[in-house]
Amino acid sequence: MKRIIQDLNYNQIEELVLSLGEKRFRAKQLYNGIMQGKNISQISDISKAFKEKLLEQFEDSAIEIEQTFLSSDGTEKYLFRLADGNLIEGVLMRYKYGNTQCISTQVGCRMGCKFCASTLGGLIRNLTSGEILSQILKVNALQGGTVQKRQVTNLVLMGSGEPFDNYNEVITFLKNVSAEGGINISPRNISLSTCGLVDKINDFINEDIPLNLTISLHNTTDEERRRTMPIANKWSIAQILQACENYFKKTGRRYIFEYSLIHGENADKKHANELIALLKGKPCHVNLIRLNEVKERSLAAADEKSAQAFLATLQKGGISATLRRQIGSDIGGACGQLRAGYLNSKKTEE
Ligand code: SAH
Secondary structure, three states, X not given: OOEOHXXXXXXXXXXXXXXXXXXXXXXXHHHHXXXXXXXXXXXXXXXXHHHHHHHHHEOOOOEEEXXXXXXXXXXXXXXXXXXXXXXXXXXXXXXXXXXXXXXOXXXXXXXXXXXXXXXXXXXXXXXXXXXHHHHHHHHHXXXXXXXXXXXXXXXXXXXXXXXXXXXXXXXXXXXXXXXXXXXXXXXXXXXXXXXXXXXXXXXXXXXXXXXXXXXXXXXXXXXXXXXXXXXXXXXXXXHHHHHHHHHHHXXXXXXXXXXXXXXXXOOOHHHHHHHHHHHOOOOEEEEEEEOOOOOOOOOOEOOHHHHHHHHHHHHHOOOOEEEEOOOOHHHOOXXXXXXXXXXXXXXXXX
């Protein structure tokens, strides 16, 4: 696979243009074309000879939308094909304030969380910053958006992969996606979710990127967390909470915990009370969601009534919390379900 041009920022595009003997203003045309979600061959205002030179070094397309699935609630789910043939997935969710795209940071994942479909086949490879960016450029274009009038307004790094296990590319991506003159999505409209790589959370504190930091907690004791999230063997809940405190001290920003309610595992009244004890007085918010059941996994979702009771207990205990509705569940809304399903159907076809 050749390099992909979406890995380059504006300055690097300008250097490239000059090194190929083109005039400086061509950089703007090339960059604009890329930001509009075009493949190199589709950019109309640069010459054929220049495009040919570019195509010697770069893939024409970083990513293509292989399939689109439309949910009854308006959610769209995409299966993307990368230049090397690997598949990743993403979701576009419609809200009153705009459209939120959920993006992937790796092909597969090596974190091994017991409830998650993304990690079923392990980690295949990291995505480059340009492959992460291209997911947005393609979907924005598909939705009729431009750079001036974006159709993708918010991002969540909650697709396949662990963003902090691909730290450098994800940081480059965050800088490039929020660059002025580009697609320019503000960090304030971006949420990054990590399963809790404490060393990387501490590194991230110094990056000065004011996004919404989200940590997947899902349990209240290290012992129980180790049963569902192997990363808990490396970092304790106490270490996570310490990193969160460091984050708040340095940035003044609140942080969010994801807590997926799993029947018989983490959704009892006892757990709600333990969660209150852990988080009371901390500048955080808890996002509850009932587990999205994954067919390859034996875990069951907590029922709606016990989820509501869990929420009420937290709120009575002084914890800021919300219960998110499950969206797009009729189209395999949970992480990695689509890709896993697609790969399985290909296997049975073969
Ligand atoms: N690797 C990152 C991003 C993962 S996906 C992380 O661990 O945070 C975003 C969220 O969905 C995480 O909180 C993850 O734990 C959760 N999740 C994964 N599979 C799920 C499922 N089947 N049901 C509910 N939540 C799930």
